[in-house]
Amino acid sequence: MKRRSVVLTATAGTAAGVLGLTVLALPAGAGAAPELPPVAAEQLVESVMRADPPALTGTVSVDNALGLPALPGGEASQLLADGTNRFQVWADGQGRHRVSVPSHGGELTMVDDGTTAWKWDSGEQTATRTQHPERAGHGAPADPAAAARGIIGELRKTSEVSVDGTASVAGRDAYELVLTPKPTERTLLRQVRVAVDAEKRVPLELSVLTNGSADPALKIGFTSLDMTAPDPGLFRFEPPAGAKVEDGSRHAPEPGDHAVPEHQVVGEGWDSTLVTKVPESPELRQVAERTGKPVSGPWGNGWILGTAAGNALLTSDGRVAVGAVPEQVLVAALGEVR
Known part of the structure; x- marks a missing residue:
C-alpha cells in the first residue's frame, strides 16, 4: 500500500x-x-x-x-x-x-x-x-x-x-x-x-x-x-x-486542462496529515457550512469538521487537510503545502 x-x-x-x-x-x-x-x-x-x-x-x-x-x-x-x-x-x-x-x-x-x-x-x-x-x-x-x-x-x-x-x-x-x-x-x-x-x-x-x-x-x-x-x-x-x-480510467490531462495536484503528506506516523484537493461538490460545501467551524488564515477561509478520532479542514477553494490530529496541526500542514 x-x-x-x-x-x-x-x-x-x-x-x-x-x-x-x-x-x-x-x-x-x-x-x-x-x-x-x-x-x-x-x-x-x-x-x-x-x-x-x-x-x-x-x-x-x-x-x-x-x-x-x-x-x-x-x-x-x-x-x-x-x-x-x-x-x-x-x-x-x-x-x-x-x-x-x-x-x-x-x-x-x-x-x-x-x-x-x-x-x-x-x-x-x-x-x-x-x-x-x-x-x-x-x-x-x-x-x-x-x-x-x-x-x-x-x-x-x-x-x-x-x-x-x-x-x-x-x-x-x-x-x-x-x-x-x-x-x-x-x-x-x-x-x-x-x-x-x-x-x-x-x-x-x-x-x-x-x-x-x-x-x-x-x-x-x-x-x-x-x-x-x-x-x-x-x-x-x-x-x-x-x-x-x-x-472509469484516468487519462492524462490534455493541454489546457486543469490538472488536479497530487496528494501531499506532511509529517509521518500518527501525526501525518494528508493535503489534497477534492472534486467540486455543492453538497459537500453545504455540509461543511452547516456543521463545520469557520476558520481562516494566510491560506484562505474554510471549515473544520471534527470528531474524537480526527479532523478535516475544508477550504473554500476545494482543498482539504486530513488527519487524526488536533486542529492546529492541520492548519500548519495546509500552510506548508503550496
Missing part, C-alpha cells in the same frame, strides 16, 4: 468521510481467549509484514460511532454513517477480489480480475470499468487484512508495540497486537489494536481508540471467515443486458 493510502486509512476521522474513503478500525471480537504460544511484539509484526495474502470468503462489519454528519457520496460515505453496516468480500490470494455492499438503491458490487476492475450499481444499472494500473481511487472498500497491514507498517516506526493477550475472531485464534503512539506524537488517538490470525498471520480485525473513551470510535473486521479458495467465477464480470457501461 502506498504511503498516502496508509494515511487515509489511519486517520479514521471526519476527513476520511469528507474524501469519500473507506476507513478501517475495529476491536477484537467476542469469544473465549485461546491459549497460544507466547510471541514477541516485533516478531509478530515481522510475521504480519511477510505473510502472503490468503484466499478467503468473509463478512465484514463496520461499526461507526464517530458521530459524523450526513456526507454526500457513494458506498464509502454509507459505510461511514453512524451505526453498523456489513459487506461481503472474496479474494483468491492472487490479486483478484470481489466486494458486495448493500446500498439504498440495491447493491454495489466491485469485481477485480487482476486486469480490469468493475463497479456495478444495481440501483442505477450502471457498470464502471477501470483498467489497471489506473484504477487507484476506484472506490471499492479496502480488504481489511491488507489495510490493517498497511497501518501496522506505517505506524510501527512511531509507536510502542506490544502483545496484549489473545482473542477469538470469526472463529479463528488470534494475537492482540497493540500500537501506542510515542509521547512525541501529536494525535487524537490513544492506540490501535489489531487481532492477528495465529496461523496465517494476517489481520482479522483492527480497532482505533481515542483519548478519553474506552470504546472504539470506529470499527471494522470479519464476523465470519472461510479461508478456502472461492469459486473463480466470482472474479469475472459481464455487464447485464441493458446496463449502461462507463469508462
Whole structure:
C-alpha cells in the first residue's frame, strides 16, 4: 500500500468521510481467549509484514460511532454513517477480489480480475470499468487484512508495540497486537489494536481508540471467515443486458486542462496529515457550512469538521487537510503545502 493510502486509512476521522474513503478500525471480537504460544511484539509484526495474502470468503462489519454528519457520496460515505453496516468480500490470494455492499438503491458490487476492475450499481444499472494500473481511487472498500497491514507498517516506526493477550475472531485464534503512539506524537488517538490470525498471520480485525473513551470510535473486521479458495467465477464480470457501461480510467490531462495536484503528506506516523484537493461538490460545501467551524488564515477561509478520532479542514477553494490530529496541526500542514 502506498504511503498516502496508509494515511487515509489511519486517520479514521471526519476527513476520511469528507474524501469519500473507506476507513478501517475495529476491536477484537467476542469469544473465549485461546491459549497460544507466547510471541514477541516485533516478531509478530515481522510475521504480519511477510505473510502472503490468503484466499478467503468473509463478512465484514463496520461499526461507526464517530458521530459524523450526513456526507454526500457513494458506498464509502454509507459505510461511514453512524451505526453498523456489513459487506461481503472474496479474494483468491492472487490479486483478484470481489466486494458486495448493500446500498439504498440495491447493491454495489466491485469485481477485480487482476486486469480490469468493475463497479456495478444495481440501483442505477450502471457498470464502471477501470483498467489497471489506473484504477487507484476506484472506490471499492479496502480488504481489511491488507489495510490493517498497511497501518501496522506505517505506524510501527512511531509507536510502542506490544502483545496484549489473545482473542477469538470469526472463529479463528488470534494475537492482540497493540500500537501506542510515542509521547512525541501529536494525535487524537490513544492506540490501535489489531487481532492477528495465529496461523496465517494476517489481520482479522483492527480497532482505533481515542483519548478519553474506552470504546472504539470506529470499527471494522470479519464476523465470519472461510479461508478456502472461492469459486473463480466470482472474479469475472459481464455487464447485464441493458446496463449502461462507463469508462472509469484516468487519462492524462490534455493541454489546457486543469490538472488536479497530487496528494501531499506532511509529517509521518500518527501525526501525518494528508493535503489534497477534492472534486467540486455543492453538497459537500453545504455540509461543511452547516456543521463545520469557520476558520481562516494566510491560506484562505474554510471549515473544520471534527470528531474524537480526527479532523478535516475544508477550504473554500476545494482543498482539504486530513488527519487524526488536533486542529492546529492541520492548519500548519495546509500552510506548508503550496
